[in-house]
Amino acid sequence: MNRRIFTRTSCALALAALAPLASAQGWPEKxxxxxxxxxxxxxxxAMARLIxxxxxxxxxxxxxxxxxxxxxxxxxxxxxAKAPPDGYTFYFAxxxxxxxxxxxxxxxxxxxRKDFIPVGMVGRVPFAVSVNPTSQFKSMHDLVSFARANPGKLDVANEGPKTFSGMMVGLLSSQLGVKxxxxxxASVSAGVTDTVGGQIEVIVSDVPSISQMxxxxxxxxxxxxxxxxxxxxxxxPTIAETLPGFDYAGWIGIVAPAGTPPAVVQRFNREMEVVLSDKEMAARLLAIGPMTEGAGTVAQMGTFLDGEHQRWAKLTKELGILPE
Structure with missing residues (x-):
């Protein structure tokens, strides 16, 4: 009797383990x-629709x-995060x-960290320090020299202290020892408009937002x-040429609700890799914003996310930014 129960239980567990794989074989059906x-x-x-x-x-x-x-x-x-983890919802994050x-x-x-599982990387979005063409600053060296000689007198446009561009301003100030x-x-476009118009001299923004200007x-x-x-x-030049090791960029990745069948995630990742590895697609994406080097593997995306959490936890602490 015990052997019979054990056999039935083992079969049930085996079928349960195979269920996600079986459902993934017919995926996607809608x-x-x-x-x-x-x-x-x-x-x-535009990126999401293209991909x-x-x-x-x-x-x-x-x-x-x-x-x-x-x-x-x-x-x-x-x-x-609240969508059913059935392989029919992904998040372009x-x-x-x-x-x-x-x-x-x-x-x-x-x-x-708990509501999503990694699928693949789309690409990184670089930011830049830019000035009005009539500016006295011809290089980062010029800008830093002025800021050191004139504490608190250099205005730098950004999207706010708790945005990527705002934190880059804070980080640069901290690491360069300037005020x-x-x-x-309220928006990067408003900052760009004022910088172009000469109302402000310096702006930190994502590269796609200023490329046409x-x-x-x-x-x-x-x-x-x-x-x-x-x-x-x-x-x-890169800021790293002034501050060795400086390497920050916005990025976009695709994740799925936690519990999405692994086989579905792996399939989606493989197709992402094929799409993003195409040179024409990479060029089209670069024209919009991100630099892509392919989706990478699911494991690589997971490792990347872990590293980013460590980096931003340290950065916000360094800048004295507290959760609100």
Missing amino acids: PIRLILSQPAGSGAD GDQLSKKLGQPIIVENRPGGQNAIGAQAA TAAALVMNQYLFKALPYDP VNSVPY VKAGKLRPLAVTTAKRISGWESV
Whole structure:
């Protein structure tokens, strides 16, 4: 009798273990949602739709981009976190949604670490320190020299103290040993407009937001925040050339609700890798914003996220930023 019960139990456990694999073999059988926290028409929206279109061709089902903006990414993140983990919802997530928010806000309607599992990396978004073309600053050395000689007199536009650009201003001030006047703007476009118009001399912003102004000669970049010079901007130095080891960039990755079948995640990751490894696709994405080097593996994405949590926990502590 005990042997019979043991055999039945073993069979049941084996079938339960195989269930996700079996369900994944027929996946996908219907359209897939790709949720993002940015509005329609934004740069992230353009990226999601471009990638989603190519993924749909690989998977044989439509990828429906669903915009859930607002709440410092919390609305979209919560919608993705609470979605059924059946392989038909994925989250097109920013660094803020998956990492930074945890160290900036006391309470979130989702848990960045527990509610999602990694799928793959989309790409990194470099930031830059730029000036009005008429500025006296021709290099980072000029800017730093002025800031040291004139504490608190250099105005630097950004999107606020708890945004990526705002924290870059704080980090640069700390590591360079200078005091600047951080000027927050409600949007990067407003900051760009004032810098182009001469109302403010310096701005820290993501590269995609200023690329057209740079091409038109209305802004002059002094340095980028990534460790290596970026494609198309090879003449622009990196901050790391002044501060060795400095390497910061925004990024976008894809995650799934925790509990999504591993076989589904692996399949989605493989198709992401194929799509993002295409040179034409990489060039099209770069024109919008991110630099991609492929999706990487699921394990690599997980390791990357762990490293980012360690980095931002340390950075917010260094800058004295407390969750609110």
